[in-house]
């Protein structure tokens with residue numbers, strides 16, 4: 315993961331402030347440490363701190379540095395703890411480098427460099443790239459030759475930005491499986507994503523794997539894997555790439571929760587399903603991770619019920635390592651918010667390599683992301699930039715696309731989808747009721763979420779939301795599965811959060827809740843007005859608007875997101891940047 319940024323001022327002004335602003339937009343990629351380096355008359359000047367960007371900003375106030383060319387980094391630690399010595403930029407005598415990715419052969423390279431007398435200051439894999447560059451300079455090679463030799467020597471994934479003390483007009487950058495965009499406008503910039511450089515740039519070029527670029531204030535020259543000059547297409551920076559800030563909310567997560575009615579409305583308006591989309595498809599394979607995987611699980615319920623096409627959902631990080639059977643004419647659907655998740659991307663590439671009869675589609679929230687570019691066909695979730703690490707609006711937008719696909723041959727259900735935005739808007743009014751529940755569970759150590767049918771994945775997702783931001787251990791279960799083991803977890807204190815609206819599964823779910831209530835005291839029910847009538851005052855009830863039961867997964871996600879949010883705020887934890895996590899997961 316990690317976020318990287320480089321800026322070259324066209325009018326020789328100080329870039330440090332803009333680098334820090336860009337890093338703020340990249341903090342979703344990691345926040346274990348941050349750093350910046352500039353090059354100028356005083357050579358290479360660097361400042362680094364452990365922890366969030368705020369610490370770097372404070373340090374810069376006391377020890378300002380300035381220069382018209384610089385690179386910055388916000389880290390998600392892979393090799394070496396989150397300490398200042400492991401923070402980027404990595405510096406040698408003549409080289410400054412930031413890296414996102416993993417250098418897999420770093421041990422071999424390091425031992426070779428150690429034998430040659432080079433010293434290391436950190437435990438990172440990245441430092442070998444910088445020291446290797448230094449060795450090539452010491453051997454008499456110029457920066458370009460040194461950079462090319464380094465690219466040939468390292469194995470693994472990377473987005474590199476490098477500045478050489480003796481080439482103070484240029485940033486060298488290269489990409490292999492870690493995202494990178496070069497932007498042109500007021501300044502010339504390079505960043506892990508378009509949003510981080512959009513303030514200074516109106517046009518973007520996305521690097522492909524194996525590409526490298528030499529960037530100056532006059533523009534950029536792009537090279538392919540064979541170091542041949544290539545033309546790259548510039549695209550305009552569009553609104554969907556721009557992070558518009560918190561808009562008056564205290565956290566991105568709550569802003570993004572509140573944006574769901576509009577995200578769903580927009581997603582419904584776009585993404586028409588081609589008439590023949592499912593023709594000659596004998597099977598659907600959904601590949602995704604985390605929250606997007608939960609969306610895929612809901613998709614399975616819908617696809618099998620309404621399209622009658624056998625559907626498998628696979629955790630992308632497991633898929634390609636278990637020699638899966640890939641049947642002919644499978645429609646492969648990769649679901650992703652970021653479009654950069656390496657596990658999902660690699661699973662997709664695995665299918666591509668192993669069965670050419672498969673059709674590859676993506677549901678992605680980021681146009682031009684690696685997964686969007688690799689798919690034959692893309693459904694774009696119109697959620698806009700999602701900054702909060704816990705995915706909310708992108709998830710319900712993914713579900714909206716899946717519903718459009720699954721109901722594409724059922725005009726009655728398709729028309730029901732139009733009721734969703736209003737119902738979601740009404741569900742947001744439940745925040746006050748949810749605040750009361752949140753007070754009751756904020757000090758719990760564990761929580762259980764129960765659902766059945768297409769609300770079972772929503773129980774999984776509700777539990778993931780709570781645990782990833784509040785650090786309360788939460789598990790979701792299919793309610794009928796409780797008696798096969800998890801029921802042992804029930805005691806008088808554990809909250810049991812039950813999704814039980816009226817409909818086909820109500821009676822079964824009602825019985826499961828009775829069984830839980832016979833053993834526990836803390837039942838919290840999410841239901842509708844019809845369902846609520848069957849429960850007495852011994853359970854806490856949150857009553858949602860009525861809607862067609864097929865749409866429950868989308869509607870019932872929202873109060874669970876709110877619950878996780880409020881609990882986390884009450885606990886005083888960092889909602890938008892939970893510990894150890896990063897939003898875009900570009901390492902395996």
Ligand code: F6R
Pocket residue numbers: 603604605606607649650651652653654655658703704705778779782897898899
């Ligand atoms: C949890 C969350 C993650 C992501 C997962 C996949 O709130 O956001 O579980 O869903 O890392 O990321 P994408 O969807 O970007 O492929």
